[in-house]
Amino acid sequence: MNIDISGIAKLYGTFLDVHFSEEIENLNYSEQKIEFTSPVNVSGIITNLGQIFIFEGSVHTSFKTICDRCLEEYQSDLDFNISEKFANEQQNNMDDINVFHGDTIDLKDAILSNIILNLPLRFVCSENCKGLCSVCGNNKNIKKCDCKEDNIDPRLEKLKSLFKIN
Ligand SMILES: [Zn+2]
Ligand SMILES: [Zn+2]
Structure with missing residues (x-):
């Protein structure tokens, strides 16, 4: 998920289209095993805002896991929007800003933490289970x-x- 931003690194306001599809590893999330059944599809833009670069886009994937209520395996889609700020390691950085090195922004950690944030609070195969x-x-x-x-x-x-x- 490494994005080369050298083309927009120098000029404020320039942006870069980002589209990719990548397999990710399964997760163990508070004792719940999340098995991804499709690659993570990411589509968005990275914009040069001077001191920071902002990535805004949408993420789609799907996963299967065990229902909390009936203990059967089920599959679910996961779709959400993402907005993350990045600053070069030389900049002063604040808590909500990801750090990147050189001319490459690695989106992986930001996307993974957003996936975890967007997982449901309860894993149920259906509301009516x-x-x-x-x-x-x-x-x-x-x-x-x-x-x-x-x-x-x-x-x-x-x-x-x-x-x-x-
Ligand atoms: Zn169920
Ligand atoms: Zn019974």
Whole structure:
């Protein structure tokens, strides 16, 4: 993901089109294994803003992982926009600015951290996933079972016995 910016390095306001597609390694993200099923497609521009260069673009990839609820593997698309600033190592740099060396901007770390940022908070195969039966372990998306799942909060159970509401 190395981009040669020598063509725009000297002149303020000039920009460079960036388009590439590259395989990336699978991730282990808070105990979740993320397996990329398509290369990362990146499309955007890098603009010379004097002291800094800004990369703005869109990223598309897809991954498969295990559903938190039913434990089945599922696949999902991942699409997001990205905006990252870069400064040459000689410049004073602030926290939100990536550093580059010479005439080459390596987008890899910025893209990886944006991928992690854009992963869902919960990995579920579908919003309607019914998950597994807590009694027999059956996948309730596939078939029903007759188990009586006890979802009552134990604190409520205690109240119930106090007030004898059955
Ligand atoms: Zn599921
Ligand atoms: Zn069951």
